[in-house]
Structure formats: structure tokens, C-alpha cells
Amino acid sequence: MGKRIKKENLKRLFDDISKEYKVIAPVKRGEDYVLEEVKDFSEVALDYPTTILPAKKFILPYKEPIFALDGGEFKELIPDEKIAFFALHMCDANAIGRLDLVFWNDPYYQARREKMLIVGISCKPIETCFCKSTGANVLTNACDLFLKADGENYIGFSMTEKGRKFLSQLYFGPETVDVREVKIDYDEKMHLDIYTIGRRILEDYNNPVWEQTAKRCLACTNCTLVCPLCYCFDVIDETFIVPNEGQRVRCWDSCLLLSFARVAGGHNFRKDLKARYRNIYTHKFKTFVDEFGVPSCVGCGRCITFCPADIDMRETLSKLGGA
Amino acid sequence: MKPKVAIFDLTDCEGCEVQIVNSKFIDRILGGVEFVNFRLGQRVNRWDDFDVAFVEGAVITSEELELVKKIREHSKLVIALGSCACFGGIASINNFLDINEGKKYVYGENADKIEFLYIKPLPEIIKVDFMIRGCPIATEDFERVVSDLFAGRIPKEHTRPVCMDCKSKGNPCQLLKGVACAGPVAYGGCGAPCPTAGMPCDGCRGPLEDPQTTAELELLKKIASKDDIVRLFRKFAPMAPIFKDIGGGKL
Structure with a gap:
């Protein structure tokens, strides 16, 4: 059940959310769109292809101090902020839903997540999108509120108590609209049978596609950084000259790096880029599925859009699909 | 006793040393070490046996070549500071060009009086214990290395592009x-x-x-x-x- 909202009333919704939350929304920067803190609704891009970095930038920041030693005194640094994402695409909202499966008992993640509001919005799928293949094109309760495009205007759906609070206010129309299912439907450029392919990865472990693609891969780590579901991190201890002042930092890592699978004593489980490149897929489409029932990919297409070497994850996956 | 530290510079812009002085922790560093030799940072300098010597710049003259050998003899640890010391820096573009032509262009008739060696990075001349890279170095990298040395840890290399x-x-x-x-x-x-x-x-x-x-x-x-x-x-x-x-x- 949804309620109608006129486009011109979105500003009032945004302003009301801003009163309670630090609002993060897509804005245009040069040729690209980025997620940033926005104070003025006129800056929000309601219609955008994709942002360079996903919401992860704010939920699991690149470098996050988790505790500090201050004059020898231990201080845990639990984040204290109320973030609202405004106008996230369905895939990005569902990515947060899948991150929840992993970080359900992580105190730093949960401190932000519990207070968070997510307002999703309809998108116009672009050439690199494959959210249908990953099952991330369907509205879930990862969104507190979803704004489905309805001509020039929108129909709002609340999925949680937090979202309902905003849906019931003055700017939504009184009558309810009966919509059974909210999903993003379109013809994907390449549809993939993700679950079958995921099973094939281990069966066809030495498929030549790994070697062929790794030859073109720069190991620049861009795909893993822009991925809304690549959450691997490293933990670094820093001291500030004197030994009783310092901090422990959680920092993004990437399995494409040689250092990622290096262990004490210098042994490395994935010395070849081929093995590291394959690891992205084994994790996303096989082991993550085994553990959580869904792939750790929402088909947002960022890894395709932002790969400098023009590597298309869908092509790699499609070569594993046979048999 | 405080560790004895020296910061030397060869042919360079001194930018890396400025990055050191820029450190927000400079008071803590000054409190923890004795700068025995730091031409850019202090008036009175002397030779001694150093616990750590930082060397900025490229070796371009035979005088500098002798200097770095002397620094090595007097230092427990030698740390190369910045791209010039680590990798020859901008000056070593000359290694790929005709140096005589370049000297004539810059120094005219005095060109013959100017000495200019084929530039080797510091690790090819002496044993270097660690490199702090960059043009200029990042102040945070210097702080990190100094913090590690104070704590008795071996500084870690960055492993990220x-x-x-x-x-x-x-x-x-x-x-x-x-x-x-x-x-x-x-x-x-x-x-x-x-x-x-x-x-x-x-x-x-x-x-x-x-x-x-x-x-x-x-x-x-x-x-x-x-x-x-x-x-x-x-x-x-x-x-x-x-x-x-x-x-x-x-x-």
C-alpha cells in the first residue's frame, strides 16, 4: 500500500528528515554523481545513473578509528551519528540489507545502522545494471521508505516503523494506492543465472577465463572499492610518536592486493593475480551464497562502470555458466 | 639518553625537510630525540655517531658521494627521505639525456666547471634501512616511521596502489x-x-x-x-x- 506524493512536496519531506538526520544524497560533481551530505534539497539529484562510491562510504568509512589510547587511557570510539540516505537506488538499499547479514553484531556498524533512515527512489536502469540477476531489484525492508516514480510524481511505500512516521505526514496524499509488488523491471543487457554460475565456480575452478581476465586486470582495486558489498577490512595500529597515544583503525582492504592473503611468516595464499581475481567471484557468488543465501553482489554495475581496464564482471560470469 | 638523529640533504629542494617541520607532532619529536645535525632546522650542527640519519636528495657530485658514505659509517640506521634519495628524483631525468648539452644550456661557458654524476638512487650506493617515499614525503609517513622507531617496531611498507x-x-x-x-x-x-x-x-x-x-x-x-x-x-x-x-x- 502506498501513498501519493507530488514532486514539489519532496522538498518538505527532505526538510523534515533533515531536522532529525544528517542527510546523505546523490549530487552532481563534474561529470559524475557522488553521495554527499546535503543540506539544501535543490542539490539532490533525483534522477542519476549511479554514484562513484556507494553508501558504504558512510556506513563503513574508509578509515575508521575504533579505539584510542589517550595519554594511556583506553577509549572506545563508538560512532554517534544519525544518518539518513535520501534517494538511494533499490540496489544500493538492498546492499545495505545484505551488509546487515554480515555486520549484525558489529558494534561500530550497528551504532550507525540502528539510527539510520534509508529513503529509496526509483531508478532508470543503465546498460551496466544487472540487479535482476542478483535478486536485488525487489523492495525489501532495507528501505524504510521507498519513492516509486509515478509519472512526474511519486508513490511512497513505508517498509518500517521509522519510514511510516514520515509517510503519514502532511505532504503525502490521504488515499492509499494498491500496489502489490514494487520492483525494478527492465531488460538486462545480460541476464545471468547467478546461483548456477556460483555453483560452477568451484567445479570449473581452472576455467581459462581467470587467466585471460587477470592479464588485463590492473589490480588497481577500484572494483572492490566502489562495490557496495565489498566490506573486507584491515586493522592497523597507529601510535603518535609517544607510545601512550595512538589508535586502532579499521581500514578498507582489497583482495586484489598481494598483501591481502599474506600471513605471518610471509606465506601468501594467493600469490598470483589470477587467484586473487577469482577470489572476488568465489566469495561473492559461492561462499557468501552458502553462508547467507544471497550473493554479495546487487548488480549495481559500478565494478563495470569504473573499471579502467574495461573488464565486465558479467562477461566473466557468463563464461562460467556452461554445463 | 635521547636517540641521536641527523637529517642531511644533498641535491634537492628541501621540501621533504619542510614536511618534517610541518608535523603537528614536531614538539613530541623534538622532545624525544636530539637533533645532532639538521642544517635546515638549526644553527649549530656537529658530527657524531647517529642512531638514525635521514638523507634527502640525490647524489650529483663526488663530494656528495663521499658524504653519503661517511653518513653510513656514522649511522646505525639510514633512512632515505623522498623520491630524490629513493629513486633519483627529478634531477635524474638527466640520466636519460645528454648531460653536456643540458649543462651548456644552463651554465653557458661555465658548463665545464660543473660536475654532474650519473645519478644513482641512494640504495645503489649505500645500504638503506628504510625508504620514506614521495615528492615530497607525506608528513604522516614520517610520523609513522618515527613512531615505529620509538616503539622499537620495524616500519611497514605501504602495500596499496x-x-x-x-x-x-x-x-x-x-x-x-x-x-x-x-x-x-x-x-x-x-x-x-x-x-x-x-x-x-x-x-x-x-x-x-x-x-x-x-x-x-x-x-x-x-x-x-x-x-x-x-x-x-x-x-x-x-x-x-x-x-x-x-x-x-x-x-
Whole structure:
């Protein structure tokens, strides 16, 4: 059940959310769109292809101090902020839903997540999108509120108590609209049978596609950084000259790096880029599925859009699909 | 007793030393060590046996060549400071050119009086215990190394490409814009100031461990001329491994 909202009333919704939350929304920067803190609704891009970095930038920041030693005194640094994402695409909202499966008992993640509001919005799928293949094109309760495009205007759906609070206010129309299912439907450029392919990865472990693609891969780590579901991190201890002042930092890592699978004593489980490149897929489409029932990919297409070497994850996956 | 520290400079711009003075922890550093020899930072300097000597700059004259050997003899640890000491720096572009022509252009009739050796990076002349890379170095890197030394830890190498610094800031990719950028093969940890300011990475910190050079060059050849690629890798770290070959025209 949804309620109608006129486009011109979105500003009032945004302003009301801003009163309670630090609002993060897509804005245009040069040729690209980025997620940033926005104070003025006129800056929000309601219609955008994709942002360079996903919401992860704010939920699991690149470098996050988790505790500090201050004059020898231990201080845990639990984040204290109320973030609202405004106008996230369905895939990005569902990515947060899948991150929840992993970080359900992580105190730093949960401190932000519990207070968070997510307002999703309809998108116009672009050439690199494959959210249908990953099952991330369907509205879930990862969104507190979803704004489905309805001509020039929108129909709002609340999925949680937090979202309902905003849906019931003055700017939504009184009558309810009966919509059974909210999903993003379109013809994907390449549809993939993700679950079958995921099973094939281990069966066809030495498929030549790994070697062929790794030859073109720069190991620049861009795909893993822009991925809304690549959450691997490293933990670094820093001291500030004197030994009783310092901090422990959680920092993004990437399995494409040689250092990622290096262990004490210098042994490395994935010395070849081929093995590291394959690891992205084994994790996303096989082991993550085994553990959580869904792939750790929402088909947002960022890894395709932002790969400098023009590597298309869908092509790699499609070569594993046979048999 | 406080550790005895020296900071020497050879042929350079002194920018790395300025980065040290810029440290917000300079008071803590001054409180923890005795600067026995630091020409840029203090008036009175002397020779002694040093616990740590930082050396900035490239070796261009035979006088400097003797100096670095002397520094090594007097120091428990020698740390190369910045791209000039680590990889020859900008001055070593001359290694690829006709130096006599260059000297004549700059010094005219006095050219013959100017000595200019083939520039070798410091690790090719003396044993270097650690390198703090960059043109200039990042103050944070200096602080990190000093903190590690104080704590008795071996400083760790960065293992991430500049792309990681760059993309973590949400920057658009220079390569995707068709600009030749060394980011994917360049040693990171700098915070990607160049791409953040809209310029490509020149790889001033030299190559990353396990750089995908073949893939990088294949990609660069599609968007840049051979000359541009050579110039890119011959700019700030011309004598670094791998970069030396590309800068020398091996594409």
C-alpha cells in the first residue's frame, strides 16, 4: 500500500528528515554523481545513473578509528551519528540489507545502522545494471521508505516503523494506492543465472577465463572499492610518536592486493593475480551464497562502470555458466 | 639518553625537510630525540655517531658521494627521505639525456666547471634501512616511521596502489577520462593529492609491490603516445625499478 506524493512536496519531506538526520544524497560533481551530505534539497539529484562510491562510504568509512589510547587511557570510539540516505537506488538499499547479514553484531556498524533512515527512489536502469540477476531489484525492508516514480510524481511505500512516521505526514496524499509488488523491471543487457554460475565456480575452478581476465586486470582495486558489498577490512595500529597515544583503525582492504592473503611468516595464499581475481567471484557468488543465501553482489554495475581496464564482471560470469 | 638523529640533504629542494617541520607532532619529536645535525632546522650542527640519519636528495657530485658514505659509517640506521634519495628524483631525468648539452644550456661557458654524476638512487650506493617515499614525503609517513622507531617496531611498507587512496576519496578515474595515469602501479599511501586535484598520478613514490605493469602499459598505449608514457614514468622516480625501464623507452 502506498501513498501519493507530488514532486514539489519532496522538498518538505527532505526538510523534515533533515531536522532529525544528517542527510546523505546523490549530487552532481563534474561529470559524475557522488553521495554527499546535503543540506539544501535543490542539490539532490533525483534522477542519476549511479554514484562513484556507494553508501558504504558512510556506513563503513574508509578509515575508521575504533579505539584510542589517550595519554594511556583506553577509549572506545563508538560512532554517534544519525544518518539518513535520501534517494538511494533499490540496489544500493538492498546492499545495505545484505551488509546487515554480515555486520549484525558489529558494534561500530550497528551504532550507525540502528539510527539510520534509508529513503529509496526509483531508478532508470543503465546498460551496466544487472540487479535482476542478483535478486536485488525487489523492495525489501532495507528501505524504510521507498519513492516509486509515478509519472512526474511519486508513490511512497513505508517498509518500517521509522519510514511510516514520515509517510503519514502532511505532504503525502490521504488515499492509499494498491500496489502489490514494487520492483525494478527492465531488460538486462545480460541476464545471468547467478546461483548456477556460483555453483560452477568451484567445479570449473581452472576455467581459462581467470587467466585471460587477470592479464588485463590492473589490480588497481577500484572494483572492490566502489562495490557496495565489498566490506573486507584491515586493522592497523597507529601510535603518535609517544607510545601512550595512538589508535586502532579499521581500514578498507582489497583482495586484489598481494598483501591481502599474506600471513605471518610471509606465506601468501594467493600469490598470483589470477587467484586473487577469482577470489572476488568465489566469495561473492559461492561462499557468501552458502553462508547467507544471497550473493554479495546487487548488480549495481559500478565494478563495470569504473573499471579502467574495461573488464565486465558479467562477461566473466557468463563464461562460467556452461554445463 | 635521547636517540641521536641527523637529517642531511644533498641535491634537492628541501621540501621533504619542510614536511618534517610541518608535523603537528614536531614538539613530541623534538622532545624525544636530539637533533645532532639538521642544517635546515638549526644553527649549530656537529658530527657524531647517529642512531638514525635521514638523507634527502640525490647524489650529483663526488663530494656528495663521499658524504653519503661517511653518513653510513656514522649511522646505525639510514633512512632515505623522498623520491630524490629513493629513486633519483627529478634531477635524474638527466640520466636519460645528454648531460653536456643540458649543462651548456644552463651554465653557458661555465658548463665545464660543473660536475654532474650519473645519478644513482641512494640504495645503489649505500645500504638503506628504510625508504620514506614521495615528492615530497607525506608528513604522516614520517610520523609513522618515527613512531615505529620509538616503539622499537620495524616500519611497514605501504602495500596499496595510489588508486586505493584515490578511489577511497571518491575521485573520478583519470584513466577513464583518457588521461595517462600511473596510479594502478604506483606505491600508495600518499592520499592521492594529485588525482584529487584533477591531475594524474606521476608515480613519485615508485612502483608498488607486484605492479601489473604489462596490463598498465597495454592500457596506456591505447590512450597516450609512447613519448607521453615515457615522460610519465621518467618524472619523479626515474631510477626506480621498472619505471627506469619504461622511462628508458622499454614499452
